[in-house]
């Protein structure tokens with residue numbers, strides 16, 4: 251697949267001086283449409299609506315968002331304080347994926363060097379993300395083949411950690427892609443991932459496009475699929491990995507991890523090093539995004555729960571390190587469940 255979730259369109263935007271180009275993930279798989287974003291308001295709205303989503307892609311959005319903020323400040327004649335406030339708004343658009351603020355802070359220190367320096371650094375960051383994803387996928391595939399077996403594997407994944415969630419290639423689905431090149435994928439179970447269906451809409455779209463045998467299952471089926479012995483491993487991405495190996499990822503990952511422990515199969519977390527936050531000692535201090543209850547009490551715009559019911563909608567959960575068999579980054583594989591720390 252050659253689609254990219256996020257790129258820089260050098261001639262886009264209203265002044266023709268550049269814009270962030272987003273593959274609008276709210277419309278997939280039905281429609282493939284792109285958004286040209288050249289204001290901070292529109293970028294923050296796109297991030298909150300999940301038009302662009304997934305930790306590594308949010309890192310790129312953060313870095314390119316600084317360019318958008320600089321261009322807008324120049325267009326509108328805003329001062330430095332207003333520029334910094336706009337950059338802060340990009341950084342804070344979603345709280346859990348550390349990559350968003352990491353991407354912003356990677357390039358923010360270059361603002362005094364000028365817009366071209368910031369843009370170049372942001373594009374370098376995106377290229378480095380793709381390289382990291384490809385390398386971590388090889389490390390993860392090596393680990394899985396060594397620990398689970400040199401045979402076609404049955405893999406369960408949760409949410410979407412594919413090329414749509416990154417600059418390219420993907421993390422958890424990058425591992426599946428790497429295993430595929432080794433003729434080592436038998437079947438993928440993709441959890442649908444309520445309430446916004448990143449698994450059913452996005453992961454299945456990526457797997458179908460590449461002809462990888464798969465099925466979408468409801469999130470509630472995952473534990474039983476694992477405990478019945480229908481999969482050899484679970485491979486997921488991450489939004490933030492704490493120094494002790496605790497992992498924040500899409501809500502439902504913890505249930506997958508508990509079932510893996512019951513079944514005696516590994517949960518492997520695949521993420522670039524930019525998702526590792528050594529300033530976070532453990533998962534208890536990770537802010538979990540809580541989204542609108544209406545995402546749970548309605549489906550496709552139609553109310554499903556009674557009017558009197560509210561929705562509880564944490565977007566992520568934290569899986570303790572003792573349930574994480576392996577974390578694969580571009581730097582190699584560590585084994586938190588065996589006592590390894592990230593830093």
Ligand SMILES: CSC[C@@H](O)[C@@H](O)C(=O)COP(=O)(O)O
Pocket residue numbers: 300303304305306347408409410411412415416420421422448486487488489499500501565
């Ligand atoms: C490579 S993406 C890793 C994670 O960001 C992914 O698993 C996830 O939880 C995404 O959540 P989302 O709410 O869709 O941004």
